[in-house]
Amino acid sequence: MTAQPHILVVDDSRDIRDLLVRYLQTHGYRATAADGAAAARRILKTNSIDLAVLDVMMPGEDGLSLCRTLRSEHDMPVIMLTARGEEIDRIVGLEMGADDYIGKPFNPRELLARIGAVLRRANSLPRKARASDTKRIRFEKWVLDTAQRELVTSDGVAVPLSAGEFRLLIAFLERPKISLTRDQLLDLTQGRTADPFDRSIDNAVSRLRRKIEEDPKNPRLIKTVWAGGYVFTGDPVAA
Amino acid sequence: MTAQPHILVVDDSRDIRDLLVRYLQTHGYRATAADGAAAARRILKTNSIDLAVLDVMMPGEDGLSLCRTLRSEHDMPVIMLTARGEEIDRIVGLEMGADDYIGKPFNPRELLARIGAVLRRANSLPRKARASDTKRIRFEKWVLDTAQRELVTSDGVAVPLSAGEFRLLIAFLERPKISLTRDQLLDLTQGRTADPFDRSIDNAVSRLRRKIEEDPKNPRLIKTVWAGGYVFTGDPVAA
DNA sequence: GAGCCACTGACACACTTTGCGACAAAACAC
């Protein structure tokens, strides 16, 4: 996680979403809102989120079901929002694996304290080694050795990757054939948002292409999406 | 932790203590009671406790102070009991590192759910390989003899480690494939925080590399994560 | 197709971070 943790707020009420997002942003967090479980899943596909704040009661798929996914698939801390007094919800929420809950209406400072506490706990404990921490991933003629942070061809040539190149490549490999904007790539690789004239992603892509593309002038693995960022077109498979 | 987690209940009110202990015992836990911080410390000396439930307000040393000790010295999950509505207490409690809190009067089933959630969380995380407790740890071509504080190769060559090198290596071995910042490493090896221009970790890493790396110029075991610290890429196993 | 504009690729350069040798301070052994 980087200096500014990224919080995902999921609530069907626009008022609460906006209020929370603004409040979190003025207190040192990046915040993104989703109006329901579907939107939340969409955002999770292309953004790196450090913690989620979920409303329990939402039309359609409810917060509990989403919470289960977040915990099991993304290993992500979750704080639930619940109407005051609904003890059953709280209990079920905790049993479902939420890290904390807070009753509505809530004291914003208390929410901040809880977010801080949950994040601190998540970071102080060793993170569960993620798939990308141990696997080897094959794509085209390359095998990415994630432990050694280097690329190897089948004939044994090893190409070391810098930290930035490695993070960028992982971001692509985990989202093949999905077009990613510069903002999303910046979020995924560095957990920050773009300056108005940010060219760092262009540069990072350029440098990565020089290492993995047969002919960097005619890239085949990382294609440019005009006015839309980049897309990785390879077929990564665990190896 | 054994099949029956052992809960320590600390509260100055005898009624609440007895109620809690009995309730926990009928729900699959072992439970021990203490009427104050002093008694709690005494019990901790001779019992293995998996989780503590602390009253915030107690005569003498209060729950917050005890909580701090438990977290820092015993690395133990803590749930705080607080009078309903005392939001300040809750917030301070969370900031103090409590894993959860519950307001009095509480629904016993809710307390059970919270205990279950906190214990599950504590266990779901990869158990810290208590490297320092194990006699010997093997990684790559080395075997670390923690008693002798030296490294041995399979062909019998022994390399002695200084105290600092040993602590650093242990910190890495307990968290393989996890990127650690200089701050974290400084905290883990010396329990202090970094000065603005602190280069001591860089040096410690450099010195450790010279001892354990085949080719210190191209380190394979301890990789640099640019602007992010270092990561140990080996596969330590108890031996 | 020509002209226009926004966007991108490539590069140079500045800046930040890191590696490591040298030295000094501190800790330790005797």
Place this chain on the structure above:
DNA sequence: GTGTTTTGTCGCAAAGTGTGTCAGTGGCTC
């Protein structure tokens, strides 16, 4: 006390990364 080992600090060189510029390209309108 002295001598030895260990550890922190400083300085410089090297590596990694972000910014600014400029030329070139894609997409649009006419």
